Amino acid sequence: MGRMTPVAAYDEFADAYTAENETSLMNAYYERPATLALAGDVAGRRILDAGCGSGPLFAALRERGAVVTGFDQSAAMVEHARRRLGADADLRVADLADPLPFADDAFDDVVASLVLHYLRDWEPTLAEFRRVLKTGGRLIASVNHPFMNNLIHRRTGPRPDYFESYTWTDEFELHGQTARMTFWHKPLHAMTDAFTAAGFRISVISEPHPMPEARELFPDDFHLLDTFPSFLFFALEAG
Numbered sequence: 001m002g003r004m005t006p007v008a009a010y011d012e013f014a015d016a017y018t019a020e021n022e023t024s025l026m027n028a029y030y031e032r033p034a035t036l037a038l039a040g041d042v043a044g045r046r047i048l049d050a051g052c053g054s055g056p057l058f059a060a061l062r063e064r065g066a067v068v069t070g071f072d073q074s075a076a077m078v079e080h081a082r083r084r085l086g087a088d089a090d091l092r093v094a095d096l097a098d099p100l101p102f103a104d105d106a107f108d109d110v111v112a113s114l115v116l117h118y119l120r121d122w123e124p125t126l127a128e129f130r131r132v133l134k135t136g137g138r139l140i141a142s143v144n145h146p147f148m149n150n151l152i153h154r155r156t157g158p159r160p161d162y163f164e165s166y167t168w169t170d171e172f173e174l175h176g177q178t179a180r181m182t183f184w185h186k187p188l189h190a191m192t193d194a195f196t197a198a199g200f201r202i203s204v205i206s207e208p209h210p211m212p213e214a215r216e217l218f219p220d221d222f223h224l225l226d227t228f229p230s231f232l233f234f235a236l237e238a239g
Contacts (some may be wrong), residue, residue: 009107018054018080018173025221029214031142031231032057035113037110038140038204038235042066045108048132051096051115055081058089061111069102096125102132109133112141114231117183122191126198133238145207149185164236165188187230200236207232 021027035057039047043065049058052070054077057077062068062085071094072078078093083092094101096115110129129139150162151168160166169182186194195202207229215222 001056015080016177016179020174020185021054021056024225025210025214025225026230027056029217030208030210030225031114032060033211034062034128034206034208034233035140035142036064036112037208038206039064039109039111039232042109046106047109047111048102048107050110050112050129052081053077053113055084055089055091057111057113058091058130059085066109069107071100073119100128100132101160105134107130107134107137107139109140112139114142114144115142118141120167120184122186122194123198126194126200130199131236135237135238138203139195139234139236139238141234141236142190142231143234144183144185146185146187146191146230149183149228151228160185165190191232191234192230195234195236199239200204201239202234204235205232206235 014103014118039061041064042061045066047061047066049055049061049068049070052058052072053074055070058068058070058081069090069092069094070078070081073095075093078091081091082089090102097119110133112129116122116125126139131189135138146162148169150159152168158169164185165187166185167182168185169180171178171180173179192202210222210225217228
């Protein structure tokens with residue numbers, strides 16, 4: 001199998017990814033709790049879940065009192081989200097790289113959970129996030145940690161230049177199904193430069209630990225994640 005676009009890949013393994021995301025160490029005990037912690041008290045806030053997948057983060061934000069709208073490029077993932085969230089959930093199929101189908105100043109927060117690293121050029125997407133956010137609104141984003149990218153490559157082949165942007169493809173198992181996804185690496189300074197150029201002020205850069213209860217649930221994998229970050233988290237304010 002060659003490289004696949006995110007929409008083709010997620011359409012192909014939507015069922016397996018949805019099942020994995022529910023209970024996995026990386027999602028259920030690491031990325032999602034960290035994103036929700038950065039979001040804090042969201043009661044009454046209008047939130048855009050950009051790249052919502054099958055909707056677990058949408059559901060968690062809604063349970064905390066937020067008014068949530070979600071979109072994803074993969075129609076198969078949006079269908080999973082509809083089954084989870086109900087027919088009345090505000091869900092759409094839309095491409096993160098295209099102009100967003102929302103009005104200016106429509107949201108208090110945008111949550112972009114593990115999606116920006118699929119894009120070569122962040123500028124148009126960040127400009128759209130800024131447009132749909134109210135002034136003072138927040139962008140909460142998580143991405144592959146650039147240091148982890150280099151650690152992976154050091155184990156599997158020649159180490160690339162950290163300071164360059166480049167694509168890399170990861171292969172992993174999801175409930176017995178092999179998935180291949182291609183990501184864009186960016187050094188940390190390129191990420192922060194893109195955020196500030198788009199009109200965001202960086203409030204928090206976070207490298208959290210997994211949830212402590214994951215130690216007993218995932219004894220073989222917990223230690224690495226607890227001592228070396230896989231994801232990098234940002235909380236940003238729209239100026």
